Amino acid sequence: MECQHVSYQYPRQTRGLSDLTGVFPPEQVTTIIGPNGAGKSTLLQLLARRLPAQAGQVVLNEQPLNQLSTRQLAQQVAMVTQHHQLYDELTVREVVATGRLPYHGLLQAVPANEVTPYLDMAGLTSLADELIQDLSGGQQQRAWLAAALAQEPVVLLLDEPTTYLDVHYQQQLMTQLRQLAAKGLTVIQVLHDINQAFRVSDWLWLLQDGQLVASGTPDDLRDAKLLGRTFATPIEIVTVPHLGPYIVQLPD
Numbered sequence: 001m002e003c004q005h006v007s008y009q010y011p012r013q014t015r016g017l018s019d020l021t022g023v024f025p026p027e028q029v030t031t032i033i034g035p036n037g038a039g040k041s042t043l044l045q046l047l048a049r050r051l052p053a054q055a056g057q058v059v060l061n062e063q064p065l066n067q068l069s070t071r072q073l074a075q076q077v078a079m080v081t082q083h084h085q086l087y088d089e090l091t092v093r094e095v096v097a098t099g100r101l102p103y104h105g106l107l108q109a110v111p112a113n114e115v116t117p118y119l120d121m122a123g124l125t126s127l128a129d130e131l132i133q134d135l136s137g138g139q140q141q142r143a144w145l146a147a148a149l150a151q152e153p154v155v156l157l158l159d160e161p162t163t164y165l166d167v168h169y170q171q172q173l174m175t176q177l178r179q180l181a182a183k184g185l186t187v188i189q190v191l192h193d194i195n196q197a198f199r200v201s202d203w204l205w206l207l208q209d210g211q212l213v214a215s216g217t218p219d220d221l222r223d224a225k226l227l228g229r230t231f232a233t234p235i236e237i238v239t240v241p242h243l244g245p246y247i248v249q250l251p252d
């Protein structure tokens, strides 16, 4: 997936994204980082075509995203966000089944054997008939991830996927994303924990004020001056035994 001179401004706002050009390498984990309001979530929305590029284009496998039908798009790009309130009345099984809709008519039943593998994978089989709203935040997150994977997408987008997860499940999710990438999925996520981002990613995008400040491997971007300037806070990079380089925010 790549952005070619992509710009977007919210209606009646000067804020948004300006002239982003860069790649999200296939079959790798890319994390978008940057300060609050930098445009990370907005960029994910454009990559999912939930917002339209007003200039430039998002391209997937050499095809502009805006040339895909809704169904083609849903078979290629899946997104996990934090905002699912509209679906509170669905059971976990039904939530996961929504991921199969791009392969069936809306009024057609989704065959059970297309849903159970994803319930199993997410460890949610025993909760399959509970209402999604009755699950913990972390369990809900796993259900929506299962739904996204059931789409069998080429690209998986995740907006702050660790928010509701304890450290154990954070670790498990990051391992799972790496395994999915190794099997051919392109993963693009937004994370706030900058050390986690550097640890789990093959590639990083660093955004500030709607602009792409830098992109590259964690080694390319592990630069105290660059990070300090972007996050407007003094930063030092230290080496922690058994862990390696660690980014530390110093007091002002």
Ligand SMILES: Nc1ncnc2c1ncn2[C@@H]1O[C@H](COP(=O)(O)OP(=O)(O)OP(=O)(O)O)[C@@H](O)[C@H]1O
Pocket: 010, 011, 013, 015, 016, 034, 035, 036, 037, 038, 039, 040, 041, 042, 043
């Ligand atoms: N629906 C909207 N209408 C108008 N402006 C918006 C809207 N959503 C976001 N913005 C503005 O666009 C800019 C980028 O917001 P965005 O949510 O993409 O940033 P972010 O990097 O994801 O931030 P955070 O780290 O706080 O989640 C911000 O200045 C924000 O105020």
